Amino acid sequence: MDLQQFQDTEFPVPTELQSNVAITSLSKLYNWGRRNSMWPMLFGLACCAIEMIATASSRFDLSRFGMEVMRATPRQADLMIVSGTVTKKMIVPIVRLYNQMPEPKYVLAMGACASGGGPFKEGYNVVSGIDKYIPVDVYVPGCPPTPQALLYGLIALQKKIDGQSLANMDDVPWYGVGPSEPTPVPILGPDIIDPRQMHIIRQQAERAAQGLPAGVRELPAIPQPEKKKVPAKTGQGAAAADGEMDPAKAERLRKREAALARKRAREAAKKQQGEG
Amino acid sequence: MTDIAPDQDLTAVDIDGALDYLKQRFPDAVREDDREGYSGIIVDKDKLVDVATTIRDELGFNYLSSATAVDYLGISDHMEMVYHTYRISGGGALVFKAQTDREKAELPSLVPVWKGADFQEREAYDLFGIRFEGHPNLRRILLWEGFDGHPMRKDWKEAYYEQDHKPFDSRWPAGWVHRAEERTPYGKNVRYPDNLDLSRLVDVSEEDVYQSLGLGVDVQQLDSDDIATERLLVNMGPHHPSTHGVFRMVVTMNGETIEKLEPVMGYLHRNHEKIGERNTFLHNMPFTDRLDYISSMGNNFGYALAVEQLLSRGARYDAPTYRAEVIRVLMAELTRIVNHLWAIGFWLNDLGAFFTPVLYFIEERERILDFFEAVAGSRMMCNYMRFGGVAKDLPERLHSVANLVNDKVRDYNTMQYLTELITERIPRTIEELEEYLSENEIIKARSIGYGYLSPEDAIQYSTAGPLLRGSGIPYDVRRAEPYSIYPELDFDIAVRDEGDMYARYLVRVEEMWQSVRILKQILPRLERTQGEPIMAGKPQHTPRVPLGEAYGRVENPKGELGFYVVSAGDPKGPQNPWRYHVRAPSFINLTPLGLMCQNHKVADIVAILGSIDIVLGETDR
Numbered sequence: 001m002d003l004q005q006f007q008d009t010e011f012p013v014p015t016e017l018q019s020n021v022a023i024t025s026l027s028k029l030y031n032w033g034r035r036n037s038m039w040p041m042l043f044g045l046a047c048c049a050i051e052m053i054a055t056a057s058s059r060f061d062l063s064r065f066g067m068e069v070m071r072a073t074p075r076q077a078d079l080m081i082v083s084g085t086v087t088k089k090m091i092v093p094i095v096r097l098y099n100q101m102p103e104p105k106y107v108l109a110m111g112a113c114a115s116g117g118g119p120f121k122e123g124y125n126v127v128s129g130i131d132k133y134i135p136v137d138v139y140v141p142g143c144p145p146t147p148q149a150l151l152y153g154l155i156a157l158q159k160k161i162d163g164q165s166l167a168n169m170d171d172v173p174w175y176g177v178g179p180s181e182p183t184p185v186p187i188l189g190p191d192i193i194d195p196r197q198m199h200i201i202r203q204q205a206e207r208a209a210q211g212l213p214a215g216v217r218e219l220p221a222i223p224q225p226e227k228k229k230v231p232a233k234t235g236q237g238a239a240a241a242d243g244e245m246d247p248a249k250a251e252r253l254r255k256r257e258a259a260l261a262r263k264r265a266r267e268a269a270k271k272q273q274g275e276g
Numbered sequence: 277m278t279d280i281a282p283d284q285d286l287t288a289v290d291i292d293g294a295l296d297y298l299k300q301r302f303p304d305a306v307r308e309d310d311r312e313g314y315s316g317i318i319v320d321k322d323k324l325v326d327v328a329t330t331i332r333d334e335l336g337f338n339y340l341s342s343a344t345a346v347d348y349l350g351i352s353d354h355m356e357m358v359y360h361t362y363r364i365s366g367g368g369a370l371v372f373k374a375q376t377d378r379e380k381a382e383l384p385s386l387v388p389v390w391k392g393a394d395f396q397e398r399e400a401y402d403l404f405g406i407r408f409e410g411h412p413n414l415r416r417i418l419l420w421e422g423f424d425g426h427p428m429r430k431d432w433k434e435a436y437y438e439q440d441h442k443p444f445d446s447r448w449p450a451g452w453v454h455r456a457e458e459r460t461p462y463g464k465n466v467r468y469p470d471n472l473d474l475s476r477l478v479d480v481s482e483e484d485v486y487q488s489l490g491l492g493v494d495v496q497q498l499d500s501d502d503i504a505t506e507r508l509l510v511n512m513g514p515h516h517p518s519t520h521g522v523f524r525m526v527v528t529m530n531g532e533t534i535e536k537l538e539p540v541m542g543y544l545h546r547n548h549e550k551i552g553e554r555n556t557f558l559h560n561m562p563f564t565d566r567l568d569y570i571s572s573m574g575n576n577f578g579y580a581l582a583v584e585q586l587l588s589r590g591a592r593y594d595a596p597t598y599r600a601e602v603i604r605v606l607m608a609e610l611t612r613i614v615n616h617l618w619a620i621g622f623w624l625n626d627l628g629a630f631f632t633p634v635l636y637f638i639e640e641r642e643r644i645l646d647f648f649e650a651v652a653g654s655r656m657m658c659n660y661m662r663f664g665g666v667a668k669d670l671p672e673r674l675h676s677v678a679n680l681v682n683d684k685v686r687d688y689n690t691m692q693y694l695t696e697l698i699t700e701r702i703p704r705t706i707e708e709l710e711e712y713l714s715e716n717e718i719i720k721a722r723s724i725g726y727g728y729l730s731p732e733d734a735i736q737y738s739t740a741g742p743l744l745r746g747s748g749i750p751y752d753v754r755r756a757e758p759y760s761i762y763p764e765l766d767f768d769i770a771v772r773d774e775g776d777m778y779a780r781y782l783v784r785v786e787e788m789w790q791s792v793r794i795l796k797q798i799l800p801r802l803e804r805t806q807g808e809p810i811m812a813g814k815p816q817h818t819p820r821v822p823l824g825e826a827y828g829r830v831e832n833p834k835g836e837l838g839f840y841v842v843s844a845g846d847p848k849g850p851q852n853p854w855r856y857h858v859r860a861p862s863f864i865n866l867t868p869l870g871l872m873c874q875n876h877k878v879a880d881i882v883a884i885l886g887s888i889d890i891v892l893g894e895t896d897r
Contacts (some may be wrong), residue, residue: 055639090543123551124463125436128465143657188422188479192464192466194462205472
């Protein structure tokens with residue numbers, strides 16, 4: 001074990017003792033323990049799960065980061081890798097699983113679908129991003145992300161853990177006083193219902209009952225691209241356009257013309273040779 | 277019209293003859309489908325069951341491949357069920373359709389004729405709202421009970437609906453990009469009906485599942501056995517390490533013996549078909565990758581075949597070049613090996629050999645994926661085939677990890693890499709697999725005699741792939757209705773008669789050997805065609821697709837994968853499929869799961885599910 005990583009600059013240790021003694025903060029030691037034994041939940045949703053399995057296999061080898069212990073039960077896992085498209089039917093068990101995970105817990109959204117809906121975003125049964133329901137720590141783009149990308153995401157998560165301090169309750173709310181609130185589990189009604197949005201649903205239903213249109217924010221108008229005026233290319237018009245032209249551009253055009261002429265001459269010569 | 281002699285063997289007449297026979301037999305109920313580009317017959321819905329029985333029993337079209345609905349709103353304002361039936365001995369499809377009113381959509385159920393229609397009719401009910409009279413369990417299958425409306429109807433709009441056809445005007449050519457969330461009041465992908473009853477926002481989907489099992493209805497009868505054992509209801513999934521994804525089985529058990537099993541799916545229903553109808557024809561190609569995400573090349577192949585069938589009726593059509601066909605078969609067979617290695621590995625996981633065999637097989641898989649990546653640009657989602665050919669030619673050189681020990685990336689000559697892979701590495705792996713597993717005491721004890729499916733049931737339930745061939749039916753689309761260059765290739769259909777899990781395992785192993793045999797014949801063809809064009813004609817982004825319907829099917833590793841594509845509407849207008857349906861083998865192969873699991877133990881149903889080899893992206897679509 002390399003003790004250097006723990007050394008706190010505030011309290012220097014004599015050089016000859018540095019390989020045996022380290023003075024450090026509790027947060028550092030604690031984070032070191034946590035970051036190197038993240039246990040992901042054995043939990044695959046879609047295509048990305050296949051790449052997640054490939055990441056765990058020998059070629060990419062997740063165990064280099066202390067993460068090879070995939071637990072099938074949420075109660076033994078620290079990290080939820082949301083690997084794939086989250087559907088409305090599936091979000092209910094996912095939120096339930098998230099609530100069952102003991103704290104401290106982290107969520108990694110793997111792939112385009114889990115991060116924001118991906119190619120299936122417009123689908124009627126697709127949740128456009130898991131972060132609409134549960135908090136996400138790391139997003140890994142890709143469709144699916146390569147195993148290397150997933151590893152990069154996991155290293156990013158480790159860095160995030162390194163930066164957390166036990167003294168700062170905003171960083172680690174789970175060390176606060178009292179139990180933390182579970183995320184409300186969505187309901188499968190006529191469409192998926194987020195209990196946190198009940199007031200908007202009521203509002204909208206009232207509007208509909210009064211015959212008012214739904215309260216959608218208006219989109220800004222689409223800016224129309226300005227059409228460029230094409231100068232006339234005959235007679236004086238063309239000359240005038242030439243006169244106004246930027247000298248650098250004129251120079252480029254002239255060179256291009258010359259190059260084209262040379263090319264044509266070359267081709268003509270070749271042709272003649274061929275015929276000869 | 278040809279007259280059919282009374283003593284003629286009807287199970288041998290060709291499709292035209294069969295259609296003529298049906299027209300003679302049911303003159304009032306059967307008429308020809310004479311719409312442009314359509315084939316088959318339209319059957320009056322009152323006589324549908326009779327006609328279907330005749331087709332099955334007298335004409336011998338005993339295999340119902342696909343049953344799906346189409347909504348013709350704005351064209352002829354009716355709904356239609358389309359059935360594709362085949363003879364199990366091979367040959368083309370007999371297509372018949374039944375039409376119904378959109379408002380009061382009702383049709384007789386064909387489950388009494390083909391049990392394989394069960395899930396497919398439930399899907400049509402779920403997504404189109406067609407009620408099937410006589411269906412034993414007509415409930416929603418992909419969505420949940422209580423969902424508002426039937427989303428595949430043409431007049432049903434999603435929350436993020438912008439326009440009927442892509443590319444959307446706001447994106448192209450205007451170039452305006454926005455987040456769809458900003459257009460809904462909730463900031464989420466939700467839409468509620470206008471007459472939303474706020475007092476009834478409760479989840480009824482669970483009750484519904486349990487009701488269908490008849491649980492808690494007759495407790496007295498349940499407890500009247502001789503030996504007092506406790507009856508249990510166990511939910512396996514959707515989060516369960518053994519269900520190969522987000523699949524759920526609700527099981528009632530007597531002690532540890534399975535009494536009834538109800539598969540619950542739709543946890544990965546990502547609206548493939550609805551999105552597919554908004555897309556252009558070419559847009560759908562990358563989406564097919566995400567169906568059966570372990571064998572994406574095979575999916576590309578099936579979709580390309582279906583659309584090429586449509587295109588071939590047009591004025592300007594170039595068939596795929598020979599080199600393109602060779603490359604397609606190369607990819608399809610490599611995919612088959614990848615898939616079967618994966619399937620066997622995970623089936624062994626289910627039997628308790630936790631991840632050790634998988635790690636052995638993943639090594640070869642990675643090598644094949646390296647090749648895919650070099651050719652198509654992506655490891656899994658290859659998006660490689662196009663209408664009339666393939667996207668890119670094989671590169672001259674490719675990079676791969678030479679061996680897994682020192683992790684060094686090396687540069688290879690592609691042909692040399694392929695030759696080594698096909699003639700040495702893959703055979704070595706399959707040999708090793710056979711040596712360790714085929715005679716393994718534990719595997720034989722766990723799998724022989726378990727999960728039995730009789731040949732009759734295999735056909736009745738419309739199963740396909742290794743499940744069908746493991747039950748003694750030598751049906752392989754590559755031979756039954758050959759496509760691409762398969763007729764000139766030399767290979768056998770792997771088949772076993774036992775019908776149990778072990779038979780399916782052996783079929784998979786044998787199929788890998790046959791794939792290696794095909795690949796060895798492909799190698800010289802690749803050498804010979806080097807430098808030839810890989811694309812017929814000019815690559816087109818929006819090909820003009822003639823009106824009509826087409827059903828393209830391929831033998832995918834998991835079974836028969838079919839694409840039913842309809843091009844309808846304005847021929848000069850946007851070029852989008854009117855209907856895009858996927859006949860998913862993983863979905864239909866699950867129909868007999870309950871039957872196969874009956875009277876087995878809990879530990880066995882996990883393995884039986886593994887032996888079917890499903891992929892949820894395809895099951896739920």
